[in-house]
Amino acid sequence: MKTAIEGGWVVAFGKEGHEVFQNGTVVYENDRVVHAGGEFAGEVDARIDARGMLVSPGFINTHIHPVGNGGDYLLMDNIKNDYRTANYLSFSAPLKGKFAPPAPENMAALRLFVLLHALRHGSTTIIDVGGFPGEWETYARQIESVGLRVYAGPAFRDRNTFTDEQGRIYYEENAEAGRQGLEKAAAFIREFDGAADGLLRGIMLPAQVETCTEPLLRAAKEQAQKLDVPVHTHAGGNLLEFQRILQEYRKTPIAFLADIGFLDSRTLLGHAVFTTAHPWTLYPFGDDLRLLAESGATVGHCPYKYVKMAIILRSLEQYLQAGIPMAIGTDSYPMDMVSEMRWASMLAKVADGNYQAGRPRDVFNAATLGGCGFLARDELGRLAPGSKADIVMIRLEHMGTGAFRDPIKALVEYGAGRDVDTVIVNGKTLIKRRGHQLGRGKNLQ
Amino acid sequence: MDEEKIYNEACRAVEGYWANVPNWHWAGQDVDSMIPPAFPIHGAAAANH
Numbered sequence A: 001m002k003t004a005i006e007g008g009w010v011v012a013f014g015k016e017g018h019e020v021f022q023n024g025t026v027v028y029e030n031d032r033v034v035h036a037g038g039e040f041a042g043e044v045d046a047r048i049d050a051r052g053m054l055v056s057p058g059f060i061n062t063h064i065h066p067v068g069n070g071g072d073y074l075l076m077d078n079i080k081n082d083y084r085t086a087n088y089l090s091f092s093a094p095l096k097g098k099f100a101p102p103a104p105e106n107m108a109a110l111r112l113f114v115l116l117h118a119l120r121h122g123s124t125t126i127i128d129v130g131g132f133p134g135e136w137e138t139y140a141r142q143i144e145s146v147g148l149r150v151y152a153g154p155a156f157r158d159r160n161t162f163t164d165e166q167g168r169i170y171y172e173e174n175a176e177a178g179r180q181g182l183e184k185a186a187a188f189i190r191e192f193d194g195a196a197d198g199l200l201r202g203i204m205l206p207a208q209v210e211t212c213t214e215p216l217l218r219a220a221k222e223q224a225q226k227l228d229v230p231v232h233t234h235a236g237g238n239l240l241e242f243q244r245i246l247q248e249y250r251k252t253p254i255a256f257l258a259d260i261g262f263l264d265s266r267t268l269l270g271h272a273v274f275t276t277a278h279p280w281t282l283y284p285f286g287d288d289l290r291l292l293a294e295s296g297a298t299v300g301h302c303p304y305k306y307v308k309m310a311i312i313l314r315s316l317e318q319y320l321q322a323g324i325p326m327a328i329g330t331d332s333y334p335m336d337m338v339s340e341m342r343w344a345s346m347l348a349k350v351a352d353g354n355y356q357a358g359r360p361r362d363v364f365n366a367a368t369l370g371g372c373g374f375l376a377r378d379e380l381g382r383l384a385p386g387s388k389a390d391i392v393m394i395r396l397e398h399m400g401t402g403a404f405r406d407p408i409k410a411l412v413e414y415g416a417g418r419d420v421d422t423v424i425v426n427g428k429t430l431i432k433r434r435g436h437q438l439g440r441g442k443n444l445q
Numbered sequence B: 001m002d003e004e005k006i007y008n009e010a011c012r013a014v015e016g017y018w019a020n021v022p023n024w025h026w027a028g029q030d031v032d033s034m035i036p037p038a039f040p041i042h043g044a045a046a047a048n049h
Helices: A068-074 A104-120 A136-146 A175-192 A214-227 A239-249 A253-259 A288-295 A303-307 A316-322 A337-352 A360-367 A369-375 A407-414 B003-019
Strands: A002-014 A017-029 A032-037 A046-049 A053-057 A059-064 A123-128 A149-152 A159-163 A169-173 A200-202 A231-235 A267-271 A298-301 A326-328 A391-395 A420-425 A428-432
Touching: A002 A032, A002 A391, A017 A360, A017 A407, A053 A407, A059 A104, A059 A267, A059 A298, A059 A326, A059 A369, A104 A123, A104 A136, A104 A420, A104 A428, A104 B003, A123 A369, A123 A420, A136 A175, A136 A200, A175 A200, A175 A214, A214 A231, A231 A253, A239 A253, A253 A288, A288 A316, A298 A316, A298 A369, A303 A337, A316 A326, A316 A337, A316 A360, A326 A337, A326 A360, A326 A369, A337 A360, A337 A407, A360 A369, A360 A407
Parallel strands: A002 A046, A002 A053, A059 A123, A123 A149, A149 A200, A231 A267, A267 A298, A298 A326
Antiparallel strands: A002 A017, A017 A032, A053 A391, A159 A169, A391 A420, A420 A428
8 A cells, every 4th residue: 555645844865865855745655665755646545644744764763771761760860969870980880689670560561661652752763772681572572562663682791780888889700691691692683583573673782891801792793793683882981981991901992892893884882972082081092983983883872861961972073074973862761862863963062162063964864874874774764765664754833843944953953752743664653643553453451 | 552551550660660779779878869859849759640
């Protein structure tokens, strides 16, 4: 069945990149776009009225912790009265043996909420960068029910972090846990990659650069290559990590990862804030941005999470000028990609003292095309014949937005995830007039 | 999907998680001492559903 979305501002994809058609048309049939741009002369079976809306490729959110971001955002909040674990220097670490993960039913409840929340705010693909282990069969069913594309896997590490009774952070190695974790991750990918009608895909997740030893990182990258899946780790995420890696390897986290062959075009790095480019590292040697650009690795930039801690990337403009592929994630609450683009744009200007930095074009590209490289999915992030029918319709012409000439600028500067009206993934309408449709017919309740 | 039910169940799951924080926090702090609310909150504690 051919469906035409008509009357809105269409973000089509041409030879040079995205281009906007006022009063444009997108036509999709089954799970693929057949036309995106101006008028469509062919016959269609159904029509969707998009007047007053931006018709955009769905956003690719490159950083979500489905259990954590649904609840522990408060613990990572900006005013946390615990300097050493305020996610500024480190991240929260419990007393050893005292932390129990949430019960499986609570994890399932949070995951379902997060999947739906992300979808409603315009994400059609999310990268689940790990967290609490879960029941994967339940997770696959939830993904199929909600209808969102998810890249996921069990995260693993061979160094755990704890605080002692005086509040001092320490690391404890457990090589066997790392080895088993990697085996489970590979087994998960073999079993679940392509599950949920192709919506669930695997990704290798060695947790953080400082919670994984060099052998584990090398082994993880090797497995990812064998399984032909992307790999993600958190790196350059906080100053404690930066200093720990420097102490252990006499290299920055980025240089270390580059040297062990971890970085390439199938690698996604979470954050990469603390690099040689960031003045707080006070590290005058080397050029992490050049290493990143040469490797082709993608940086998943999460501006809002970091600005809550008074930290900004230094800077989006520098990273783009260096040729680093940039994507956008949330890693916090809300999982609102529209607002995240605004944060990325505005903070880029402040970072460089340059009001022309953080262009709407660049942040929109990061939120759409930016997630495609490391996924090796050039049918996502764009609306063009042959691309996947992952489409977001966002209300623009209303009191909250006002008059505009450029809908992309209007979206980035005035829009919000709450303006998302309709979300289509794989040609199925999942959110319509802001309410979720039962996309797959499986009733979880 | 019953979004209200999904939201309420997520809120209940999170409140259980927050209630457990003093058990693993090194100083036994609860959430409200770690992250004080913006203004005093009167009435039912942390109930938004």
